Amino acid sequence: MEGIAIMTSGGDAAGMNPAVKCAVDYSRSLGYKPFLIFNGLRGLIDDDIEEAKRSSVSGIMHRGGTVLRSSRSKRFFDYESRLVAYENLKKHGIKKLIVIGGDGSFRALNQFYSDFKVPFAGIPATIDNDIPGTDYCLGVDTALNMIRSNVDSIRDTANSFSRAFVVETMGRHCGYLAMASAVTSGAEICLVPELEYDLDAIGERLRLQIEEGRNFLIAIVAEGCNMSDYLTRWIHDTLKVDARLTILGHIQRGGSPTVRDRLMAFKFAVAAVESLHRGETSNIMVYRSGNFGTLPIHKVTDSPASVDPALVELCKPLCR
Numbered sequence: 286m287e288g289i290a291i292m293t294s295g296g297d298a299a300g301m302n303p304a305v306k307c308a309v310d311y312s313r314s315l316g317y318k319p320f321l322i323f324n325g326l327r328g329l330i331d332d333d334i335e336e337a338k339r340s341s342v343s344g345i346m347h348r349g350g351t352v353l354r355s356s357r358s359k360r361f362f363d364y365e366s367r368l369v370a371y372e373n374l375k376k377h378g379i380k381k382l383i384v385i386g387g388d389g390s391f392r393a394l395n396q397f398y399s400d401f402k403v404p405f406a407g408i409p410a411t412i413d414n415d416i417p418g419t420d421y422c423l424g425v426d427t428a429l430n431m432i433r434s435n436v437d438s439i440r441d442t443a444n445s446f447s448r449a450f451v452v453e454t455m456g457r458h459c460g461y462l463a464m465a466s467a468v469t470s471g472a473e474i475c476l477v478p479e480l481e482y483d484l485d486a487i488g489e490r491l492r493l494q495i496e497e498g499r500n501f502l503i504a505i506v507a508e509g510c511n512m513s514d515y516l517t518r519w520i521h522d523t524l525k526v527d528a529r530l531t532i533l534g535h536i537q538r539g540g541s542p543t544v545r546d547r548l549m550a551f552k553f554a555v556a557a558v559e560s561l562h563r564g565e566t567s568n569i570m571v572y573r574s575g576n577f578g579t580l581p582i583h584k585v586t587d588s589p590a591s592v593d594p595a596l597v598e599l600c601k602p603l604c605r
């Protein structure tokens with residue numbers, strides 16, 4: 286029986302566990318012997334690898350994070366470490382890999398493929414939703430719901446106390462989480478790296494609304510703008526509204542995967558197993574305009590990340 290190993294790598298994301306479960310069960314049904322690699326790329330080097338039992342993936346659907354744990358291993362950049370990883374795979378009879386993670390992990394696995402010709406399939410998973418070529422990455426819906434629930438709570442206190450709240454969302458250099466959250470939570474301001482902002486125009490717009498009786502404000506700021514502190518002081522000093530900053534941080538990465546993330550995980554995992562079963566060697570699973578497909582790794586790593594232009598358009602009135 287040919288071995289197929291499943292790993293999670295990079296920042297954890299809700300939906301990784303359902304993807305692991307489905308990849309194990311589906312690959313077994315096609316006659317493969319599934320293995321689990323723990324601790325991401327580090328575990329590949331350290332031989333943190335074991336055959337997947339039915340019990341290893343039962344009861345994990347509803348759990349956030351990744352039961353396989355994860356890492357961002359710098360050691361994998363060294364050929365010597367990758368050679369050790371390859372020897373580990375050979376020892377276990379593992380001939381194919383499924384990696385659930387971000388484009389950094391895909392790049393690492395592609396280097397591994399160039400070195401040793403071990404085929405891999407990538408499943409996009411990161412709350413940042415910044416992987417080129419796919420509209421959706423696992424973890425995004427759960428993160429958005431986590432942000433929504435927190436902003437809903439913050440609005441209660443903002444309204445009660447007539448305050449402004451700046452809420453900083455994650456996303457690294459990508460403003461997707463901030464934009465989707467600003468639109469769906471009815472925020473008054475949204476600052477993201479993708480859009481130029483005009484504080485004078487924002488000031489004029491909101492001063493009018495305050496004169497008309499607005500008593501609270503919500504601003505959603507993407508961490509990639511590095512503007513949260515400044516905006517909080519600016520609101521206080523310029524608009525004369527008492528302002529507080531809430532940095533949501535890693536709370537956005539945790540929590541039980543939503544139904545959407547569980548379903549997407551299953552569909553991506555089936556697609557990944559099938560891609561390897563067809564003999565494809567280095568493809569990334571993608572979801573574009575409502576359809577599932579695959580893209581060769583270079584199409585993903587050589588393209589810039591972009592956010593749905595319709596969502597960007599919706600946010601424009603919030604940054605000026």
Ligand code: F6P
Pocket residue numbers: 296411412413455456457508538
């Ligand atoms: O890529 C996921 C992410 O949560 C980003 O949104 C954030 O910038 C980063 O990881 C945080 O990294 P760490 O968990 O290493 O602090």
